[in-house]
Amino acid sequence: EADIYQTPRYLVIGTGKKITLECSQTMGHDKMYWYQQDPGMELHLIHYSYGVNSTEKGDLSSESTVSRIRTEHFPLTLESARPSHTSQYLCASSEYGRGGRGTQYFGPGTRLTVL
């Protein structure tokens, strides 16, 4: 069973606020990811990290930023939330390696609503 946690699970916030979505994993995985997913739509990779002090932008352009100061922690920050940021944000982690070791394990997600 995957041990990856996201907080908060639900967040309703006003336009212009700064928010940080937390993601932590206890599996010692080097690789971590953030995805954005609207209801009934596909997953979009917005950020990923292959280790401490390593972060890259994903396939979908996002105004959010991430940091990776500790292996287990990969927070996502929005400096000024807008209604267009309303979505579900999913964090995932995986080991390095081929085959099943590349399996990504997902956290429960944060559902963000910006009013």
Place this chain on the structure above:
Amino acid sequence: QKEVEQNSGPLSVPEGAIASLNCTYSDRGSQSFFWYRQYSGKSPELIMFIYSNGDKEDGRFTAQLNKASQYVSLLIRDSQPSDSATYLCAVTGGPFGNEKLTFGTGTRLTIIP
């Protein structure tokens, strides 16, 4: 052309029948293939992975991989209403296994009681 293609569905299957979900991919260098299940409003959960040509069985689920045809499928035997969900195919490749996972758009499966 998307790198990983799935029929979006919805695919409707009677309870007890076999559900067949298909996925094609464009990168011939792809080496590992994953099937995830996602219930509405929930996060994806791994069903199984496969990286060798042929079949791999796990309970009611069988993954089939044909690298020559760039095709991977998932069969669900004795379909149950609890199998109703969106099924995501994901592919990764390269010699070191450190490439990103590319997800398909998913196939929505409905099991009819």
